[in-house]
Amino acid sequence: MARKTGSHAEITGPKVRAAAQKLFARMGYAAVSMRRIAEEVGVQAGALYLYTPDKQTLLYDLMKSHMEELLAAWAAAEKGGDPLARLEAFVRFHIRFHLERPDAVFIAYMELRNLEAENFARIEALRKAYEDELEAILADGRAAGLFDVPDTKLATLALIAMLTGVNTWYREGGRLSRERIESIYLDMALGAVGAEAGRARAMAAPCREAE
Amino acid sequence: MARKTGSHAEITGPKVRAAAQKLFARMGYAAVSMRRIAEEVGVQAGALYLYTPDKQTLLYDLMKSHMEELLAAWAAAEKGGDPLARLEAFVRFHIRFHLERPDAVFIAYMELRNLEAENFARIEALRKAYEDELEAILADGRAAGLFDVPDTKLATLALIAMLTGVNTWYREGGRLSRERIESIYLDMALGAVGAEAGRARAMAAPCREAE
DNA sequence: GTCTATAGAAAGATAGAC
DNA sequence: GTCTATCTTTCTATAGAC
Numbered sequence: 001m002a003r004k005t006g007s008h009a010e011i012t013g014p015k016v017r018a019a020a021q022k023l024f025a026r027m028g029y030a031a032v033s034m035r036r037i038a039e040e041v042g043v044q045a046g047a048l049y050l051y052t053p054d055k056q057t058l059l060y061d062l063m064k065s066h067m068e069e070l071l072a073a074w075a076a077a078e079k080g081g082d083p084l085a086r087l088e089a090f091v092r093f094h095i096r097f098h099l100e101r102p103d104a105v106f107i108a109y110m111e112l113r114n115l116e117a118e119n120f121a122r123i124e125a126l127r128k129a130y131e132d133e134l135e136a137i138l139a140d141g142r143a144a145g146l147f148d149v150p151d152t153k154l155a156t157l158a159l160i161a162m163l164t165g166v167n168t169w170y171r172e173g174g175r176l177s178r179e180r181i182e183s184i185y186l187d188m189a190l191g192a193v194g195a196e197a198g199r200a201r202a203m204a205a206p207c208r209e210a211e
Numbered sequence: 212m213a214r215k216t217g218s219h220a221e222i223t224g225p226k227v228r229a230a231a232q233k234l235f236a237r238m239g240y241a242a243v244s245m246r247r248i249a250e251e252v253g254v255q256a257g258a259l260y261l262y263t264p265d266k267q268t269l270l271y272d273l274m275k276s277h278m279e280e281l282l283a284a285w286a287a288a289e290k291g292g293d294p295l296a297r298l299e300a301f302v303r304f305h306i307r308f309h310l311e312r313p314d315a316v317f318i319a320y321m322e323l324r325n326l327e328a329e330n331f332a333r334i335e336a337l338r339k340a341y342e343d344e345l346e347a348i349l350a351d352g353r354a355a356g357l358f359d360v361p362d363t364k365l366a367t368l369a370l371i372a373m374l375t376g377v378n379t380w381y382r383e384g385g386r387l388s389r390e391r392i393e394s395i396y397l398d399m400a401l402g403a404v405g406a407e408a409g410r411a412r413a414m415a416a417p418c419r420e421a422e
Numbered sequence: 423g424t425c426t427a428t429a430g431a432a433a434g435a436t437a438g439a440c
Numbered sequence: 441g442t443c444t445a446t447c448t449t450t451c452t453a454t455a456g457a458c
Contacts, residue, residue, distance in 0.1 A: 008423070008424090012423080012424095026324070027324060028239065028241055028324050028325065029241075030239055030240075030241035030242035031241040031324075031325065033450075033451060033452085034451080034452060034453080035450085035451080035452095043423090043424065043425090044424065044425055044426075045451095045452085045453090046424080046425075046426080046427090046453080046454075046455090047423070047424050047425075048453095049452095049453070049454080050423065050424080054452080054453075055452070055453095110321055113237070113238060113239050113242075114239065114242065148398075148402075150395055150398075151387070151395055154387070154392070154395055154396075155395075155399065157376060157379070157380050158373050158376060158377075158396065158399055159373075160376075161372050161373050161375070161376025161379070162369050162370075162372050162373035162376070162403075164372070165368060165369060165371075165372025165373070165376075166369075168368070168372070169368050176362070176365070181365070184361055184362055184365055184366075185365075185369065187359075187361075187405075188366065188369055188403040188404070189403070191359075191402035191403045191404070191405055191407070192373070192399040192400070192402045192403040193399070193402070194398075194402055194407070196402070196405070196407075219441070219442090223441080223442095244432075244433060244434080245433080245434060245435080246432085246433080246434095254441090254442065254443085255442065255443055255444075256434085256435085257435080257436075257437090257442075257443070257444080257445095258441070258442050258443075260434095260435070260436080261441065261442085265434080265435075266434070266435095
């Protein structure tokens with residue numbers, strides 16, 4: 001405890017990011033002032049500029065961290081073997097990851113408009129990389145005759161929109177558990193890409209049912 | 212031509228709304244100033260207040276008009292007979308309606324945060340009424356054994372998220388026609404609610420399944 | 423590292439001339 | 441109906457004391 005009072009760089013920095021994330025998600029980037037963020041952190045507005053060169057960079061860093069975390073988490077996830085198992089892994093991963101970070105997800109989808117051109121391009125590249133992961137699964141599944149997908153790009157965007165939509169209505173402690181939500185969305189996702197129809201056809205003989 | 216110069220109430224009013232809609236959609240409500248709207252219209256900032264009491268009302272009126280137009284258009288649409296036909300009508304209607312109004316749709320989804328409490332409640336009620344239309348179709352379809360939907364509320368939100376997602380990537384003159392997009396999304400929607408599986412099962416002769 | 427103070431720009435909204 | 445002018449507030453960002 002030999003430190004000078006008022007010296008809290010390692011703790012204040014993350015607090016600034018946390019406060020910005022919370023406020024940007026609730027009120028929107030453009031509607032949040034640096035003063036409001038400072039108030040949330042418990043410092044004066046001027047002190048924020050020790051941790052970010054400006055407001056824009058604060059937003060960009062939040063979005064970049066989120067997207068990189070998303071890609072890293074997916075890279076580290078269990079991914080099963082055949083396309084059907086990989087699709088299930090993706091759906092469950094996507095929902096779980098997104099439900100755990102509602103604020104970051106909200107910002108990543110709503111504040112693209114407020115990024116300057118260069119920052120926007122970098123975030124879009126990361127998003128594209130994530131979409132490509134799903135599209136590869138759908139393409140492999142189609143090639144294997146497991147999925148009925150006329151356009152893998154469209155199906156990718158449709159599935160991601162559907163899955164991410166969970167964040168718009170999910171509330172902690174609601175009537176459905178996350179596990180249950182995952183399973184319901186998984187069935188819908190499989191149906192959307194014709195996986196159940198494919199399976200039903202494949203198993204035509206002895207009358208078996210999925211899940 | 213006996214009018215006084217500078218008298219353009221009937222033309223300027225709609226122009227203000229059109230300019231606000233365009234700018235709110237591109238930059239976001241909070242990031243657009245009244246001066247910027249005035250510039251787009253070609254008048255001075257003060258003149259805007261002849262057409263709206265304040266900026267908030269401008270936003271609210273845009274969103275209210277959009278939602279009311281949506282409900283009215285659906286009420287007037289052809290809706291087919293059985294739940295399968297009604298679902299197809301809904302999907303095609305939703306995509307067509309939304310693709311024709313990208314700016315209004317964008318605002319309706321992105322600017323809810325910027326509505327004052329009372330205005331927010333009114334818009335949410337209109338949105339709920341629209342969701343209820345789809346949920347009724349799904350509930351009827353399930354009751355008739357046509358759809359496999361464990362939770363109609365969830366399926367409603369999932370479908371709407373998926374369908375509205377078209378607006379995030381569709382661009383005029385892209386590689387797919389609207390008709391083609393409608394058809395692809397329709398197939399995915401039917402698959403998601405188990406309509407195709409139901410059909411396949413029904414045609415599979417002896418194999419019947421519970422639920 | 424945080425504070426107070428402030429520069430400089432821009433915001434929403436209004437008053438009154440024409 | 442539109443303009444100019446302005447009131448009042450708030451904003452981002454910086455300077456300099458402690």
